Amino acid sequence: MSARPKILLLGEIDHAHKQWEALSEIGDLIKPQCINRNEFIEECKSGKLDGVVAAYRTLDSVSITGLIDEELVSVLPKNWKYLCHNGAGYDQIKPDACSNRDPPLFVSNTPVVPDDATADTAIFLMLGALRNFNTSMAALRRGDFKGNPPPALGHDPEGKTLGILGMGGIGRNMKRKAEAFGMNIIYHNRRELTSEMAGGAKYVSFEELLKTSDVLSLNLPLNAKTRHIISTEQLRHMKPSAVIVNTARGPVLDEAALVDALEQGVIAGAGLDVYEEEPKVHPGLVKNDKVVLLPHMGTWTSETQAKMECWVIDNIRSALTGKGLLSMINEQKDLGLDKAK
Numbered sequence: 001m002s003a004r005p006k007i008l009l010l011g012e013i014d015h016a017h018k019q020w021e022a023l024s025e026i027g028d029l030i031k032p033q034c035i036n037r038n039e040f041i042e043e044c045k046s047g048k049l050d051g052v053v054a055a056y057r058t059l060d061s062v063s064i065t066g067l068i069d070e071e072l073v074s075v076l077p078k079n080w081k082y083l084c085h086n087g088a089g090y091d092q093i094k095p096d097a098c099s100n101r102d103p104p105l106f107v108s109n110t111p112v113v114p115d116d117a118t119a120d121t122a123i124f125l126m127l128g129a130l131r132n133f134n135t136s137m138a139a140l141r142r143g144d145f146k147g148n149p150p151p152a153l154g155h156d157p158e159g160k161t162l163g164i165l166g167m168g169g170i171g172r173n174m175k176r177k178a179e180a181f182g183m184n185i186i187y188h189n190r191r192e193l194t195s196e197m198a199g200g201a202k203y204v205s206f207e208e209l210l211k212t213s214d215v216l217s218l219n220l221p222l223n224a225k226t227r228h229i230i231s232t233e234q235l236r237h238m239k240p241s242a243v244i245v246n247t248a249r250g251p252v253l254d255e256a257a258l259v260d261a262l263e264q265g266v267i268a269g270a271g272l273d274v275y276e277e278e279p280k281v282h283p284g285l286v287k288n289d290k291v292v293l294l295p296h297m298g299t300w301t302s303e304t305q306a307k308m309e310c311w312v313i314d315n316i317r318s319a320l321t322g323k324g325l326l327s328m329i330n331e332q333k334d335l336g337l338d339k340a341k
């Protein structure tokens, strides 16, 4: 009889406790002993994690393992086949390192379920930045009501152009919501979407997106091609009245360039949920009234967190019962699903 597979928990389960426990029908649920990358590598080398076939991974577990890169992947037990990440973005995991391992380490993420909460956050930041709400919210808490002098008048979204950079699930969700505010939607993406998927949003070049958007929303994943996709040169193409919203990942936007652009009036404002070096926030952003800031709360609702946890668990269950991962990351799709079974 072959040994039961082990399922490793890298991070914490906060909501889907019952669903996690139910995985014990198909494997032994274990946690690592280590608290940092060196210890994790030692634990792998010691054989203590032999038998692990799949792992549930959270964003915060980067504090235990560090990046999932060549070095880390090379010490994982050979039978470890699946890494199921809780999050839409998986920039801490190097897809090539996982694919090139022999045998490959198959990775899943959680698309779809974070779309609503993240798009809602982008809409909040967009309205806050357009309306200059930040200054007065801070003034009221200081006992200064609207502030003295009050902030400049804000702007209505009605009739403005929202440019979406990255028209995946979150971008399309934001599009639908922004239409309810009477906005005209344009987008730029690696590939033009079918008209059904685009739902009436106009596909434009990157340059046209920058030049014509009143609000530019960043909804694209972070990778080597998208790092600092918005920097000094791109900001200079934007309208001086434009605001920029980032709910994707901090490094897609060059923060220092944004700070300068805001100080020099190159653009009018920003709404940010993500930062280049979280939890650090560039002091030039903190001190600038034109910026609405949130501490990475795009998916911070109990409904969305519970759905994301269940999605990860469903991936593990599907993989360990021979049906393959439900949402393998895009970079691995050309490896062939069969190999992931």
Ligand SMILES: O=CC(=O)O
Binding pocket: 086, 087, 088, 089, 090, 114, 298, 299
């Ligand atoms: O940041 C949140 C996510 O990647 O889902």
